[in-house]
Amino acid sequence: MKVLSATQMKQVDALTLQGEGISAIDLMERASKALFTQLNKDLDLGNTSLVIFCGPGNNGGDGLALARLLHDAGHQIFVYLLTRHRYSPENITNQKRLLDKGIIVEKIDPTTVIEIPSDALIVDAFFGSGTSRPLSSDWKKFIGYLNSHSNTRVAIDIPSGLIADAHVDQHSPVIKADYTYTFQSPKLCLLLPENARYIGEVVVVDIGLDQLAMKESGTSYYYTIREDIIDMIPKFNRFAHKGTFGHAFIVGGSFGKIGAIALSCKAALKTGCGMVSSYIPACGYAILQSSFPEAMVLTDEDTNSLSTVPDNFLSYSSIGIGMGMGTDQKAQQALFLLLSKLSEQQNDIPLMVDADALNILAIHPEWLKLLPPLSILTPHPKELERLIGPWKNDFEKLQKALYFSNTYEVITIIKGANTAIVFPDGQIHFNSTGNWGMATAGSGDVLSGMISSLLAQGFSPQDTARAGVFLHGLAADLTIRKIHPKSLIASDLIEHISSAWDTVAPMR
Known part of the structure; x- marks a missing residue:
């Protein structure tokens, strides 16, 4: 199995859209359904409430789409969206879909004080592998607060604060996940010992990206699985x-x-x-x-x-x-x-x-x-x-x-x-x-x-x-x-x- 960079994954996404003739929002819906299935497989959600933190990009869009699926399945959800002047088009679409269902999306910033139920599952959909630089010190208090909870934490793609293909200083704020659900291919940062305390159990979630595009992507990094x-x-x-x-x-x-x-x-x-x-x-x-x-x-x-x-x-x-x-x-x-x-x-x-x-x-x-x-x-x-x-x-x-x-x-x-x-x-x-x-x-x-x-x-x-x-x-x-x-x-x-x-x- 290939380990692709964040840039390469974006290229594979684009080739999947082109090859299948689907839109980015369709692929996001596919990804959110795969996340929903994996969550139910790994965790006994039962009557557990879920607190979902979403960023302005497509990682946040995945979180918003997941929130809708969880709501439709009868779960109590609390959705928080990072305040920004701009959001990705798919993110905006999923904001509207939640609004149409009457689901409240509360805007927050790193200074916001939030009460998290003691039994809630925390979902990190702030940034994922799309970020190219460490989080600023403004995030230390907020992320430190999330990490201090004994609640189970699930990160979508990679824990927010990590960079897919580069080192992050140990003093930088990073979500400490118990589970990391990464899309289609492991990310390099998830395979290195220095990030062990952040990533928890890593699960590669298949979202049906174009296999030919994956095969033709050049890389020096691989992940050996049973089929190999x-x-x-x-x-x-x-x-x-x-x-x-x-x-x-x-x-x-x-x-x-x-x-x-x-x-x-x-x-x-x-x-x-x-x-x-x-x-x-x-x-x-x-x-x-x-x-x-x-x-x-x-x-x-x-x-x-x-x-x-x-x-x-x-x-x-x-x-x-x-x-x-x-x-x-x-x-x-x-x-x-x-x-x-x-x-x-x-x-x-x-x-x-x-x-x-x-x-x-x-x-x-x-x-x-x-x-x-x-x-x-x-x-x-x-x-x-x-x-x-x-x-x-x-x-x-x-x-x-x-x-x-x-x-x-x-x-x-x-x-x-x-x-x-x-x-x-x-x-x-x-x-x-x-x-x-x-x-x-x-x-x-x-x-x-x-x-x-x-x-x-x-x-x-x-x-x-x-x-x-x-x-x-x-x-x-x-x-x-x-x-x-x-x-x-x-x-x-x-x-x-x-x-x-x-x-x-x-x-x-």
Whole structure:
């Protein structure tokens, strides 16, 4: 699914009107009906009253049209319209439609004092994605008042005060929504961690915009959904054998951190590669053989740390390195040897780099040039900062990560909510699955094993990154159907990888 800018969405709106031969007010009516349906789906409106705040543009027009539909359905509504000298034509039309039904629309400004019923649902239709600058300080008191209520707040398109495609200072007034109903395509501002406190649960509401116009709109931003993953998965072959699905080589571990490798190896096999071999310090041999007998184990000559790499590692289908590895001098030497040998050989073996291997690369940035093209790096935010330097906001973070990926021709996975996958060609793909229960020890090790497995199976690095992150998050979403997110541990993710596969590639 494409993530389009505010300007592009306006263009798609216009092409929809032209292609269908309808007017803007007709499209607004379609949008308001979709909003009405979504509200009733997500919330038990019952006898709840609704307080709807509308601006002067088409976002306000959507709110006015929604107010009429709610009134017709028997709900008590209170409609407030921002005082302006000019309103959009569609806004004016919906003002008249409310007036014809005898519905009072009260004019307000940011200094107006309003009493909001304690049980009312607040709907924010002030500005949406049409605004191109932060709200002035005049709005601080009014928006602060709305945000101080315990009432549920729903924002139409984006919470008022945010800008669809740009950073907004943390001191700027912004509505804090519990639900954001955004039209047709996610907006970039809704996918970034810095705006988490404003957006609540984001729902993409389909309002039937022209699909050809959406398809032809150029963008660097995408939002990965289930249908995207389904298209990547090859048909199953009943004559396949374990060699068909590749042999993943998982490298890492140190004294006290062999569990990271156990998690990665198990996740790799559960994700579908035919075989897994691990390379670990000698101290972990008995642990791994007894805890996960399906994995083959090779050991380093050093007892507690990696110090070298085996001669035959180039024979594997994929390599994953870094989990629990440590950053001592011996581990640094082992990583350098592996990268040096990979850079010397002709046929690139797909590589996944995680955890301490990333921290070692931050210590030795000159080694980044040794990474095979399209290697997949999976940093959490602190590891990313060590690689690319600090950032002022999430928009700058994406640009710095993009420069890094382009410079070293690697795929950078920025782990977190809406995990961002940065391709060296400039594309950035955000993920739609996952939940806060994944913020637990070992979750990243599971992802590393899954990515190593998909690479071994022959998925392209680009498809591997998107599918691995999606399935990882989906496994977590399926887990919390059975247990509370607070109780989720990494092993639970592994146990639900099969269910995640069944969601995107069912056998029945």
